[in-house]
Amino acid sequence: MAGRARATMKDVAALAGVSPKTVSNVVTGTVFVRPETVERVEAAMTELHFVPNLSARGLRNGRSGTIAVALPDLATPYSAELLHDLVEVAHERGLAVQVEETGAEPGREVELLSRARAHLIDGLILNPIRVEDSAVEYADHLPPVVLIGEVEQRVTDHVIVDSRAASRDITRHVISRGARRIAAIGGDENPEKETAASRLRLDGYRDALRDAGIEPDPRLEINPLPWTTPSAAAAVDGLIASGVEFDAVVAFTDTLALGVLHSLATHGKRVPDDVLVTGFDDVEMARFSSPALTTIGFDLRRVAEEALSLLNRRMTERTAPARSVTVPYELIVRASTGD
Amino acid sequence: MAGRARATMKDVAALAGVSPKTVSNVVTGTVFVRPETVERVEAAMTELHFVPNLSARGLRNGRSGTIAVALPDLATPYSAELLHDLVEVAHERGLAVQVEETGAEPGREVELLSRARAHLIDGLILNPIRVEDSAVEYADHLPPVVLIGEVEQRVTDHVIVDSRAASRDITRHVISRGARRIAAIGGDENPEKETAASRLRLDGYRDALRDAGIEPDPRLEINPLPWTTPSAAAAVDGLIASGVEFDAVVAFTDTLALGVLHSLATHGKRVPDDVLVTGFDDVEMARFSSPALTTIGFDLRRVAEEALSLLNRRMTERTAPARSVTVPYELIVRASTGD
DNA sequence: CTGAAAGCGCTTACAG
DNA sequence: CTGAAAGCGCTTACAG
Known part of the structure; x- marks a missing residue:
């Protein structure tokens, strides 16, 4: 078949002894066609390896599918x-x-x-x-x-998904587990770097801090760009190097959280004993990391x-x-x- | 613009005072067109928000792009x-x-x-x-x-990628690190379940065992289907439960290896102290798992x-x-x- | 239930 | 360098 011209509805119609319109009716199935006719047309389509040309269809009915x-x-x-x-x-x-x-x-x-x-x-x-x-x-x-x-x-x-509420809930959760110095990975004040998710999740994080009477600390709000595992790991490396104390890390995606876990493990910090960590999204790896990640699922x-x-x-x-x-x-x- | 009919080359041609052919020449850029003409046509295209209809182009020249x-x-x-x-x-x-x-x-x-x-x-x-x-x-x-x-x-x-050779090399590597009882996760004898990757990586694994004079043990060749992290974790759970001894696990993909690490951690087995683990593919998580995975990269x-x-x-x-x-x-x- | 005609919006020869 | 004509392969009215 390679090289041979592709069959068109006209070819099928000729072989089946019907009009192109009838072939079209059989292919689209929108109009009832007599069973014998359908059979003849289908046999012809099989014989010719007919496949409808979707460009032509798309051009005609204005939809590409x-x-x-x-x-x-x-x-x-x-x-x-x-x-x-x-x-x-x-x-x-x-x-x-x-x-x-x-x-x-x-x-x-x-x-x-x-x-x-x-x-x-x-x-x-x-x-x-x-x-x-x-x-x-x-x-x-x-x-x-x-x-x-x-x-x-x-x-x-x-x-x-109500990101702000979800972020508030997960931050409350770490507070309920005793955390007070909670780093937020992915939040940003800078409107140049801010994204929808970043903004809303940071708002939710601060909502929870406020409700618990915890003063936000700008040094704990870090936005590693792009939002990838290696950049999150580097951000936590930097946080540790800076000497700023923290007892929890709320990461704005699981991908970020996996980098957080890696950095903490590298520095000998135990999770959850020394630091609590959370993610967002519940990707499959969130269940299989060491330790498995507390996160927001939907x-x-x-x-x-x-x-x-x-x-x-x-x-x-x-x-x-x-x-x-x-x-x-x-x-x-x-x-x-x-x- | 919503609802208004989309402009065609004919519309653009009329507005620019040229023929549709000339518009086509400007759009495709295959033929030289006089700069003034190009400018007029482009102005018309902008004004009419013209976008070429790719179905029509596809129908005409037989390629959809x-x-x-x-x-x-x-x-x-x-x-x-x-x-x-x-x-x-x-x-x-x-x-x-x-x-x-x-x-x-x-x-x-x-x-x-x-x-x-x-x-x-x-x-x-x-x-x-x-x-x-x-x-x-x-x-x-x-x-x-x-x-x-x-x-x-x-x-x-x-x-x-030469899977067989790669699998042989990584198996040799764990042998060189002292392993003798090496489980293969992803290999399968059953032709019903066998895949190209499965077959070749199993062959490579056995090549390495043979070269080292190690007798293959069918109980160590496990193929968890589908090849996912949870099924690999379950497979290793089963292996441990069976009581069969092993000192290394060669997984045929990183996705499988991540499940292996999870299962071993759950059972208190330390990697690499108690068991060596390897993957295949070098996905990003291979660098960020605990511990990071030895693997085949390309x-x-x-x-x-x-x-x-x-x-x-x-x-x-x-x-x-x-x-x-x-x-x-x-x-x-x-x-x-x-x- | 089926046919003959027209047209979707482009581009490819064919002329000039 | 540009125009007028034809056609890519379908489907939509319009008839019967």
Whole structure:
């Protein structure tokens, strides 16, 4: 078959002795076709190895059957797990998934959205990093968009977890276990470096401190960029070297927390005996680290389903008001806070 | 703009006072167009928010500018890191990437390849699990395919790492550190469960044992399916419960090795003092586990580049003989074998 | 239940 | 350097 021209509906129609329209009806299955006819057409399709040309279909009906998923860093465990669920759910719903990486640069999100490529897709699921920079103001020129993650805007649909409350809860938890000098890894005052997650989780952390009457210490608020395991390890190395005392570390993602554990182990600090440690996201490694991580968990499969449902609705009702779905979280207590 | 019809080249041409052909020339940039004309056309495109319809272009020139990447499980750290590099390289070369998950079921690979969707793509990069089942025999009816990973066939292009030699080397390493009772996690005799990686890494492990005069013990060859961290942990739990003695564990992926470390820690076995442990792949967590993992590393970015180069060549020369590129590996010694 | 015609938005020869 | 025509392979009205 290599090299031989691909069969078209016209070829199939000729072989089956029907019109192209009938072949189309058989392929799409929207109209009832007489069983004998269906059989003849299917036999012809098999014989010719017919596969519909999706470019042609897409051109005709204006939909490609493909959505894009844009994530900051595909190599991160959290992104990988989220992508896994999104692809699974999308395929169940008959949609193909194209992936894009926005990276650390805020501009990439905007660029990506306005890029030509984006317009071969029927919709976009975006996990944004930045608040203001999120290209949502361009929503008018965009395909349907659903945001995953906390962003303070009401222009597009989004699926959120209440990060601030979750961060407050997990910080309260370490306070309840006796911690007073609690480092926050991922928080930042600098609006240049601030992200939606960073801002909200820092707010939640401070809420808990305030409620407990603990004075925040700027030296304990560290934002290692990018949010990776090695940079978190380096941040804790630095904290230890600085001599600032601490008895707990609240990391704003599990990926960061794994670096925290590594640094503490390197310096001979025992978790949870000397220092309590928590993460956020409940990635698979959070259960298998030494010690296992106390963290915030939520149902990623559910997030994926909600995102695709919102996107699907948006594809049909373009002008409906923006919807927001909140997925519940739970505090998962493990050995890293001495369960 | 929402709801308003998208501008076409015809609209742009009308506004700029040129023919659609000229607009096309400006957009594709293949033919020289007079600077004043270019400027007029570009102004018109901006004004109308023109974006070329890629379905139409795809229909016309037979290429979509999209490739597919099919991996067994997107949530696995190794897959995630590989996808990250593939997407990065593909984007540098102007290609979009569609992702597919083949899962554990061997049939999915075949199904996927023959599925209609596959034909909207210009090529496919596949990380196959099974040897025989890999749908490579269908290569004639397929878009250009490049395999990543060891598969014993010469029908399609592929990028490989010499798994057998690598597995032999790392097993030799633990033998050199004094181990004699070495468990292999991921090896399997059962052809039903055997995969390309499983087969070759088991062969390499046995090569090393034979060279050292150590008799293989079937009770030490365990294949936890699927190849995940929890199943590896459960496998080692079982091994310990069985009472079979061992002084080292050679895991066939880092993901498995992380589960091995977890199980050993749970049972109070110290690594490397009581048991040596090794992995394969050098994922990021291999550096941050406690202890850090001795493993086999290779350049994933390089793998991605080679795969895309092969695919690109295949897209132009469909009938050229299959090529194979071998990427070098290295033994990375870390604390888990007592460095 | 099926056919003949038209058109989705591009780009490729073919002319000038 | 630019235009007018044709066609990539489908599907959507419009007829019967």
